[in-house]
Amino acid sequence: MDSITIKDVARICGVGVSTVSRAINNHPDINPETKNRILQVIRENDYIPNNSARNLKRTVSRSIVVLIKGIDNPFFSSMIRIIEAETQKARYSFILHRVDLMEDEMDVAMEVIKEKKPKGIIFLGGYFSHSYEKLKKLDVPFVLVTIAIADPKEREQYSSVSVDDFQESYKMVSYLCSQGHTRIGILAADEGDESIGKLRFEGYLKALRDHGIRPDPRLFFHSAPDAECYTMGNGYRLMNQVLASGEDMTALFAVSDSIAIGACKAVFDAGKSVPEDYSIAGFDGLDMAQYYNPSITTIRQPVEDMALAAIRLLFDVIHDSANNRQQVFKGQLIEGNSIRRIENG
Amino acid sequence: MDSITIKDVARICGVGVSTVSRAINNHPDINPETKNRILQVIRENDYIPNNSARNLKRTVSRSIVVLIKGIDNPFFSSMIRIIEAETQKARYSFILHRVDLMEDEMDVAMEVIKEKKPKGIIFLGGYFSHSYEKLKKLDVPFVLVTIAIADPKEREQYSSVSVDDFQESYKMVSYLCSQGHTRIGILAADEGDESIGKLRFEGYLKALRDHGIRPDPRLFFHSAPDAECYTMGNGYRLMNQVLASGEDMTALFAVSDSIAIGACKAVFDAGKSVPEDYSIAGFDGLDMAQYYNPSITTIRQPVEDMALAAIRLLFDVIHDSANNRQQVFKGQLIEGNSIRRIENG
Numbered sequence: 001m002d003s004i005t006i007k008d009v010a011r012i013c014g015v016g017v018s019t020v021s022r023a024i025n026n027h028p029d030i031n032p033e034t035k036n037r038i039l040q041v042i043r044e045n046d047y048i049p050n051n052s053a054r055n056l057k058r059t060v061s062r063s064i065v066v067l068i069k070g071i072d073n074p075f076f077s078s079m080i081r082i083i084e085a086e087t088q089k090a091r092y093s094f095i096l097h098r099v100d101l102m103e104d105e106m107d108v109a110m111e112v113i114k115e116k117k118p119k120g121i122i123f124l125g126g127y128f129s130h131s132y133e134k135l136k137k138l139d140v141p142f143v144l145v146t147i148a149i150a151d152p153k154e155r156e157q158y159s160s161v162s163v164d165d166f167q168e169s170y171k172m173v174s175y176l177c178s179q180g181h182t183r184i185g186i187l188a189a190d191e192g193d194e195s196i197g198k199l200r201f202e203g204y205l206k207a208l209r210d211h212g213i214r215p216d217p218r219l220f221f222h223s224a225p226d227a228e229c230y231t232m233g234n235g236y237r238l239m240n241q242v243l244a245s246g247e248d249m250t251a252l253f254a255v256s257d258s259i260a261i262g263a264c265k266a267v268f269d270a271g272k273s274v275p276e277d278y279s280i281a282g283f284d285g286l287d288m289a290q291y292y293n294p295s296i297t298t299i300r301q302p303v304e305d306m307a308l309a310a311i312r313l314l315f316d317v318i319h320d321s322a323n324n325r326q327q328v329f330k331g332q333l334i335e336g337n338s339i340r341r342i343e344n345g
Numbered sequence: 346m347d348s349i350t351i352k353d354v355a356r357i358c359g360v361g362v363s364t365v366s367r368a369i370n371n372h373p374d375i376n377p378e379t380k381n382r383i384l385q386v387i388r389e390n391d392y393i394p395n396n397s398a399r400n401l402k403r404t405v406s407r408s409i410v411v412l413i414k415g416i417d418n419p420f421f422s423s424m425i426r427i428i429e430a431e432t433q434k435a436r437y438s439f440i441l442h443r444v445d446l447m448e449d450e451m452d453v454a455m456e457v458i459k460e461k462k463p464k465g466i467i468f469l470g471g472y473f474s475h476s477y478e479k480l481k482k483l484d485v486p487f488v489l490v491t492i493a494i495a496d497p498k499e500r501e502q503y504s505s506v507s508v509d510d511f512q513e514s515y516k517m518v519s520y521l522c523s524q525g526h527t528r529i530g531i532l533a534a535d536e537g538d539e540s541i542g543k544l545r546f547e548g549y550l551k552a553l554r555d556h557g558i559r560p561d562p563r564l565f566f567h568s569a570p571d572a573e574c575y576t577m578g579n580g581y582r583l584m585n586q587v588l589a590s591g592e593d594m595t596a597l598f599a600v601s602d603s604i605a606i607g608a609c610k611a612v613f614d615a616g617k618s619v620p621e622d623y624s625i626a627g628f629d630g631l632d633m634a635q636y637y638n639p640s641i642t643t644i645r646q647p648v649e650d651m652a653l654a655a656i657r658l659l660f661d662v663i664h665d666s667a668n669n670r671q672q673v674f675k676g677q678l679i680e681g682n683s684i685r686r687i688e689n690g
């Protein structure tokens with residue numbers, strides 16, 4: 001496993017060591033041709049950047065930490081795959097660090113920064129609405145992914161990647177109305193949610209009102225505060241509450257596909273059917289929604305594009321902190337077979 | 346975020362710094378009472394072990410690398426969650442490193458060791474049957490998880506955690522036979538597979554033979570070598586080949602739940618039903634198998650127990666390399682609604 005050193009690469013290419021370093025670190029400030037030649041030489045000679053040696057010098061590791069709240073959420077699996085791939089390409093270590101449901105992600109972040117000295121952090125999921133002051137104190141570049149910051153003025157100060165959860169939920173519930181449904185329940189996040197769960201709930205309320213339907217609190221089914229919200233098990237429990245409530249409903253908007261799938265299963269186990277007895281809509285656009293029987297009508301988030309954007313945005317911020325920006329992606333309503341049309345509704 | 350140093354902890358406890366270090370690192374060679382007192386003081390004083398300082402001294406990081414082949418496999422998601430949790434508890438960094446389908450995991454491992462100097466490696470998925478020589482050269486403790494080593498003599502030399510894939514597949518296919526099925530196809534890994542895919546295929550062959558059924562190669566549906574095998578998309582494609590083949594079959598054994606779910610969807614899309622037209626069995630025991638409609642009859646691997654065993658075994662090997670051992674877990678056949686019984690079969 002003998003490999004050449006960074007000095008050898010510099011000598012072969014006729015450039016300085018710092019230029020080789022810039023090429024390796026994907027720094028923007030380098031002539032593309034030079035960079036290509038350097039990377040070519042590196043590939044041909046099996047040069048492996050020696051992180052340990054670099055650590056000794058810089059006392060920092062070249063790692064990206066992904067702090068994830070809701071590691072069971074399959075929506076995050078696709079994201080992790082892509083973020084890991086990009087991190088690997090850039091020759092950073094990809095450190096995955098889970099945040100427990102009841103932990104404050106900012107406290108965890110500060111501990112992680114102290115321990116692992118990452119070059120950047122991606123926050124996947126979680127709640128930040130009460131943590132603006134702490135966010136300001138984070139001295140490591142970071143990007144918030146699928147996390148809502150309620151206050152628009154605050155929002156502009158942080159890099160983020162998401163869909164417009166309010167608008168996309170509005171779109172889905174409007175679609176349910178357009179299919180003739182008027183008694184539309186919601187399988188929602190917990191009542192105290194201050195992140196995307198809240199925005200999706202507000203999109204639901206607004207869509208109902210704009211279609212002349214008064215929201216009926218008896219049709220709101222919120223997750224328990226201590227439940228892993230975006231899971232099939234939670235959807236199953238919530239739908240059993242719906243069935244036990246005796247409330248009259250023709251459709252339900254589940255705030256994630258996992259919840260929708262669990263809800264469908266509860267309907268089947270009760271000897272009823274989807275969409276005939278209950279139309280059920282989801283959110284996220286998981287593969288699973290497409291392969292379910294019936295396929296779930298959902299809002300597809302462009303998860304690959306979002307993950308790519310998140311890691312690239314993070315590298316941009318690492319290289320130039322002025323690059324802070326908010327990227328909002330468009331969701332797409334995918335019609336499955338889980339919604340029936342009510343004629344003369 | 347000021348915190349006390351390891352020296353402060355040692356002073357408060359009236360022990361040496363090395364004793365504190367042993368307590369933090371979960372070293373077996375320490376009096377349990379002393380260890381508890383040290384950990385208590387650490388908790389009360391928010392002491393955070395300073396990895397960077399330690400790196401400077403030792404030139405190694407305190408990290409566990411999980412090398413994963415098949416990051417899309419939802420079976421691994423539960424494992425990652427648990428392994429990450431245990432790694433975090435032990436105050437190691439959890440580095441996730443994906444191995445591409447066509448990459449040799451041993452080459453990747455050697456590069457990762459050189460770059461990241463981990464304390465240990467967990468291999469999740471992949472093929473090692475042609476890499477014994479390379480495995481022997483790995484100078485970092487490691488555990489193989491859900492990876493088959495065909496040669497029993499070789500197997501004994503490495504720590505591993507798995508079910509008996511041959512025996513569990515045998516169990517499932519015997520169950521299909523007991524339900525009266527005689528024309529049983531298989532949705533299998535690619536023909537060149539030398540790992541669990543091969544063992545599950547061999548379990549299928551043996552079960553058929555032991556039930557007086559001659560295996561019929563026209564009922565073998567192998568994955569393409571370049572396909573991500575254990576995915577719903579692959580199951581969907583394979584089942585469409587079954588449908589196009591015109592071969593007469595009443596049941597199919599899919600070598601994973603993801604494949605089984607994709608296969609079910611292909612059956613539905615062809616206007617046919619499960620289990621009436623095709624009985625479909627899976628393997629793994631994913632949550633999804635239970636929530637699917639119909640629920641999938643499967644072999645449940647005790648994924649939580651296996652993940653816990655893997656990380657604990659790894660820590661054991663790190664602390665004492667003589668602790669090498671092979672842990673084989675029992676699977677459990679879970680009856681869903683995806684298999685029909687053929688009377689007078």
